[in-house]
Amino acid sequence: MWPFAIVLTFILGAFVTAVYFLEVRVRDRALADRVAAVSTLVDQKLSKDTNLMQAVLRTMMGNHAVESAFARLDRDALIREVGPLFETLRADHRITHLYFNGPDQVNVLRLHSLDRYGDLIDRTTMTKARDQGLAMHGLELGSLGTLTLRLVTPWQGRKGLLGYVEIGEEIEHLVDEIRDSLSVDLFVMVDKRFLLPQQWQHGLTLLKRQGNWNRFGSRVMVAQTTGQVPFALNDDVLTNLSSGSTEVFSDGDRALHLAMLPLIDAGGRRIGDLVVMRDISALQQTFLRSIMTVTLLSLLAGAVALGLFYFSLDRVERDYRRQHDLEHQLLRLGTEHQRILQIEKLSALGTMVGEIAHQLNNPLVGVVNLAQLASREADDPHRTRELLKEIRRAGEDCHSFIQSMLRFSKVSSFESRPTPMAQVIEETVLLFRQTESRQLPVETRLPEQAVVLTVDPILIRHALFNLLINAAQATVGEGAIVIALDRALNPDSGNPGWLLSVTDHGKGIAPEILGKIFLPFFTTRSDGTGLGLPVVQHVALLHGGYVSASNQPEGGTQFAVWLPEDGKLLENNRSDQLGHGA
Ligand SMILES: Nc1ncnc2c1ncn2[C@@H]1O[C@H](COP(=O)(O)OP(=O)(O)OP(=O)(O)O)[C@@H](O)[C@H]1O
Ligand SMILES: [Mg+2]
Secondary structure, eight states: OHHHHHHHHHHHHHHHHHHHHHHHHHHHHHHHHHHHHHHHHHHHHHHHHHHHHHHHHHHHHTOHHHHHHHHTTOHHHHHHHHHHHHHHHHHHHOOOEEEEEOTTSBEEEETTSTTOOSOBOOOHHHHHHHHHTSOEEEEEEOTTSOEEEEEEEEEEETTEEEEEEEEEEETHHHHHHHHHHHOOEEEEEEEGGGOOHHHHHHHHHHHTOOOOTTSSSSEEEEEESOSOOOTTOOHHHHHHHHTTOOEEEEETTEEEEEEEEEEEOTTSOEEEEEEEEEEOHHHHHHHHHHHHHHHHHHHHHHHHHHHHHHHHHHHHHHHHHHHHHHHHHHHHHHHHHHHHHHHHHHHHHHHHHHHHHHHHHHHHHHHHHHHHHHHHTTTOHHHHHHHHHHHHHHHHHHHHHHHHHHHHHHTTOOOOEEEEHHHHHHHHHHHHHHHOSSOOOEEEEOOSSOOEEEEOHHHHHHHHHHHHHHHHHHOOSSOOEEEEEEEEEOTTTOOEEEEEEEEOOSOOOOGGGTTTTTSTTOOSSTTOOSOHHHHHHHHHHHTTOEEEEEEOTTSSEEEEEEEESSOOOOOSOHHHHHHSOO
């Protein structure tokens, strides 16, 4: 029972663990998908805004009035021509910057800050556009900590390079849009190496923002979609996230899952990171509930399996015990049976010895007494002759007893051959008629076809003769003796054979002695030896058959010897078979 319980517990444990890890994988995969979606959405939005800015610049550069104003570096004319357009772009499309720079990169006009000009612009997008003579765009970090998407394009006039036009937008609104689309919170972190604390602080005041330079070691948060920055979000967590792994922790009653995307500027530098945070409280609850359900169901299944196993084991054990007890009882019964057989054999032997002694003792005592009488009366020749006659009769009795004993022992030797049964029966009846003085009628009922069985004819005749003599001895009046031969199956084995029966109309056999008549020396007649029926039984067994006795309802007895059709004889264990009942 215990090994099974341990194995079952192990299997259930493995199952629950497997389910747990499967769920964790599903959860991680869901966040990874969300992070990938954030990355795609950021790229899409940046490229869409870049396209818009490109379209604006192209339209503007097609305007001759603007072109001639820029060619003359006429600030007032430019403000007049482009000012309204910039105001519309700022109001409707969040465009925050629009610059005109001369061919020497010196700023001519900042439409978003009219009083600042004349300074050299050497930001990456500017220098790249100058070097490659093409429009360049990308993210750039301002000194105040603002992230700006810029597009700089060289303006080729009819008389050569007029200068550079630069348009840009601060991208803070992007994180809010992404939060709305993907239901994740975002924190924009900038590497402190790219900022000066004083300028950043100045930016906070200027842009009316809140922030804490010292909240993180190497990074500073410049934008966020939620004011609830988790307490557990610290430098260690950020370091882990930047290596590409994800983090799960709880913040109050919230379960949070975090990942990170790098922020690359127009010059290809990693200027900071975008921390993606997903509130997985509901997911975690479902996850816990499903794990608990799986565990409970597994435990239940395990308990049921264990119960069933225990029940079956108990039944098997009970069956085994019952069988074991039965086998034990059978063995005991077998031993007892053997002992009883042994006792029976011994008692039969005792009876036999007693009978033999008794049968021989009576005539011998007579011989001794008669001999004494004869010696006393030796002078009376007549009396002496009479006594000698008696002595001779006693001797003859002993002789005939010993003869019948010898006949009985001779039965053990036999020789079988195909024998026509009708002939054997006829010869036996003839012999019987010569012996039987009363000339009782004998009737034979034989089948029409000749029955030839492989038997020893002498033994069969001997057995049939014994049965006829017994029948005659039992018959008081004139009742006929009937000999019949009928086809019959062996009731035990079902083998085909023949039943040779002798039926008389005599006194029948008393029920109390019916079980003893086949025992050697059992007799109810004063001059009987009790060996007739044992001989019949022995002959039947030698031929692989049996003998049975039964009282007839109308009075009288029937003895029937069953002989097999194929006539196989029992070759061994003859003496044992003599001792068994029919
Ligand atoms: N046909 C029968 N009708 C009634 N009783 C019978 C019949 N045949 C046998 N018996 C009974 O069975 C006993 C045993 O018979 P069995 O032939 O063995 O011995 P027996 O006839 O007594 O002596 P033996 O045959 O040696 O002269 C008989 O003494 C008799 O009581
Ligand atoms: Mg007899």
